[in-house]
Amino acid sequence: MSQVHSNLQRSAWSDWWEGTRRTDIWWTLAWFDIVLRYRRSMLGPLWLTLSMGAMIGGMGPLYSSLFGTELSKFFPHLALxxxxxxxxxxxxxxxxxxxxxxxxxxxxxxxxxxxxxxxxIARNLIQFAHQIVLYVPVAIWAGISVGWHALLVFPAFAIAIINAHALGLLLGLICTRYRDVTQIVTSLMQMLMFLTPVLWLPENLPSRAKYILWNPFAQMLDLLRTPLMGGIANPYSWFGILGWTALSLIGSCLLFKKYRRRVVYWL
Structure with missing residues (x-):
């Protein structure tokens, strides 16, 4: 039996573990993706930092005035x-x-x-590392002091990575088979940006519309952003995101077990 054939006969768990443990391969590929994207650029990935910084710097004072919110309070919220x-x-x-x-x-x-x-995921983590540094000068300017509860960012970020991997398997399989789903997901994400407290404060939301804060992106954002602003995330956000994580893991495991061998035929 050939090595290729024997590999295809592996269990779903063995197949997943083989890909997960090869950090040397996927980290190298992710880094090459970033290098190739900014090839012959003088600043390289620093353009990620500069472009994001320009967006935050331009939108902060404008949206603070539109919402009638003090800039020192709104700017860190918007930046994160x-x-x-x-x-x-x-x-x-x-x-x-x-x-x-x-x-x-x-x-x-x-x-x-x-x-x-x-x-x-690794490629996006590299990009995120270039952008999150922008929050340091914003936090210093706004005078934000963080306590021990800021450490809750780490388990929240771990949950975000688990969800990213589960959605990667789930959406990767579905979108490879049905290419139109990619466009549907892109449109849905554009809509969810305005239904998630990215540009506005949750306390400005009317009580009858509080239900939109139950979308998983709003809950994940609450878990990641609130500790970095010196607060404590809503306990309901933890319950909600853990439930969502369980559902995404179950869905991705089922699809991965059944359809992982068909990916190459769908490409």
Missing amino acids: GIIFWGFFSSMVADACNAFVSSANYLKQGYFPISLFVWRS
Whole structure:
């Protein structure tokens, strides 16, 4: 039996673990993606920081005036909202194209498909690292003091990565089979940006419309942003995001087990 054939006969768990443990491959591929994107650029990935900084700097005073909110309170809220939402939306967009954009690798030989989901996550983590540094001068200017509860960002970020990987497998499989789903997801993310407190404060929301804060992106944003602003996230956000995580893990596991071998035929 050939090695390729024996690899295809592995269990779903073995297939997932083989891709997950090869950090050397997916981190290298992710780094090369960033390098190639900014090839022959003098500043390289620093353009990510500068472009995001220009957006935050331009929108902060404007939206603070529109909403009648003190700039020192609104600016950190907006900065973290834009940074984290950029991370979320980029993760989802890359999840839809995780396998399609890796077609050359998948067609040339056996690769565990989970490897390419980790590749997209690693690429977005590199981009996020270039953008989150913008919050440091904003927090210093606004005089934000964080306590021990800021450490809750780490478990919240771990949950975000787990969800990103689950959605990567789920959306990657669906969007590889049905290419129109990518456009649907893109349109949905554009709508969800305005239904998530990225550009506005939750306390400005009328009581009858509080239900929109139950969308998973709003809950994840609450868990990540509130501790960095010196507060404590709503306990309901933890319950909600843990429930959503369980559903996404179940859905991704079922699809991964059943359809992982068909990806190469769908490309």
